[in-house]
Amino acid sequence: MKKFTLILAAALILSGFTPLHGNNTLSPATPSPVPTSSAPPSGKAPAWLRGQTATASLAPTETPSPAAASAAPDGSEPTQSADPNQSPAPATASPVPSPTTKPGYVKAGTPEAETVKVPILLYHHISEEFDLTNAISIISPRDFNLHMTAIKTQYTPISLKEYVDFVNCKDGSKTLPTNPIIVTFDDGYLSNYEVAYPILKKLEIPATIFIVTDTVGEIGGKGKVNYSHFTWEQAKEMQDSGLIDIESHTNDHIKLGETDIDTVNYELRKSKYLIEKKLGKTCDMIAYPYGSYTDEAIQASKKAGYNVQCLVGDDATNIDYEVNIPRDGVMNLTRITVSGTMGNVNVIELVRKAIANKNID
């Protein structure tokens, strides 16, 4: 974790972590090598589809061992985070570790259910156009595909709503896998629809996308956003699939912790209203832009009808990643921002370490 943290910190220092919204301009690009695992491979298929042959063969093996999780195929040193000075091994060459145990299930309301560790991953934009100045928020399509394949192999993906229903279950009727994982996205990029959605469908991985309602359908570079966002029609298609849930990331992507209460209320209520009207569903989850909030904003969110709140995440300066446990409820969820500099093994290592770091008294 330490090494990874340092690398993340270095990447952040390089970038000043510029969020992808608004009229922000990314920091001048520092010449940096782009990890080779993300370089567009040759061939006719779309880049994000290439490599699937390799990933499809990453089936569980008979005799998994914890050490195998991070070992390179040749038995050399475990791969950690991408090093700016080194080209990471080609992603297709990285082994996906096998599950150490078959997933079991726990029943809501039982003592063992209260402390199941639940990692929530956070992605943003998916594009080939990334380097170390923005990799904290952008991941290549190929690596995203590898990440999803890896987590599908190692964990049991569930939707955020399933988790919320489990935490709120009073009659023991809900169950939770003992190795759950949850995938989320922030902002609402077109790449979520064009790239992530087909991959998630193929792998049957549910996801929640927290959208900025004022920039739905905006074209990158022409309005407020640097990268295009999906339209309401595309949002509806994803929502109606049952695999994707669209929730609120405010209306204008502002720091709720640094604005007056009237604006906070407007941001909370406008985005909820638009999502419910356009998509015909209840919107009761919010992810705070930049992880910025106050107690007053939290109270305002509750009053506005948000029963689920992601406080941490979308703020890459918070690199002490944590996982959630059911007994902590769903009003202070924490997420793990996934960096574009990771290969498929590294996302598993990241989650594994976050789980290991979670102390349960």
Ligand SMILES: [Zn+2]
């Ligand atoms: Zn955001």
